[in-house]
Amino acid sequence: xxxxxxxxxxxxxxxxxxxxxxxxxxxxxxxxxxxxxxxxxxxxxxxxxxxxxxxxxxxxxxxxxxxxxxxxxxxxxxxxxxxxxxxxxxxxxxxxxxxxxxxxxxxxxxxxxxxxxxxxxxxxxxxxxxxxxxxxxxxxxxxxxxxxxxxxxx
Numbered sequence: 001x002x003x004x005x006x007x008x009x010x011x012x013x014x015x016x017x018x019x020x021x022x023x024x025x026x027x028x029x030x031x032x033x034x035x036x037x038x039x040x041x042x043x044x045x046x047x048x049x050x051x052x053x054x055x056x057x058x059x060x061x062x063x064x065x066x067x068x069x070x071x072x073x074x075x076x077x078x079x080x081x082x083x084x085x086x087x088x089x090x091x092x093x094x095x096x097x098x099x100x101x102x103x104x105x106x107x108x109x110x111x112x113x114x115x116x117x118x119x120x121x122x123x124x125x126x127x128x129x130x131x132x133x134x135x136x137x138x139x140x141x142x143x144x145x146x147x148x149x150x151x152x153x154x
Contacts (some may be wrong), residue, residue, distance in 0.1 A: 001094040001099075003056070003144055005137050006075070008064055009102040011037030018134035024052035027152055028141055033061045037102070045050065053084040064111070079140060080112050081130050083119035090120060092144035094151065103133050 005028050010016045016032070023030045060066040068074070076097045084140060101107035107116070112119050122131060122139060131139075 004097040006097055006099040008030040008033040011103045013038040015133040019137045020056045021052050022138050024055035026141055029057040031059050031067055034065050078107055078115055078119045080106055080119050083121040083122055085120055087120040087140050092147050098140050101139055
């Protein structure tokens with residue numbers, strides 16, 4: 001088993017590349033939900049992921065519904081600045097899916113409204129709207145791994 005990081009319609013190749021590098025470092029699986037805001041052969045994407053792409057388990061999906069149909073037993077947690085529940089309030093399990101939206105709009109409001117008990121946020125000051133996508137993914141995946149006692153990591 002492994003944690004899963006899901007990016008729904010990511011727009012910035014450097015963020016996706018950074019998250020891919022986090023996946024390589026942690027063993028998390030990366031899921032990219034189309035449409036993507038960049039070409040997967042984008043040199044910025046490749047540069048951000050450095051030479052770790054070989055170590056990333058990556059899957060592409062044409063829709064979020066397709067991903068859920070492929071993994072119907074998965075537990076999905078939706079990162080949103082609009083959530084009340086903090087990510088640190090969750091008891092993560094091996095195999096959980098950590099879902100992040102596009103950089104400019106986040107996740108679709110209807111997806112959040114349909115899953116209020118699984119929406120999570122990171123506390124932050126009111127001086128910013130949100131954290132960078134790749135930072136957010138790293139913070140949450142490392143909290144989940146901490147709770148799991150960093151399986152298969154030194």
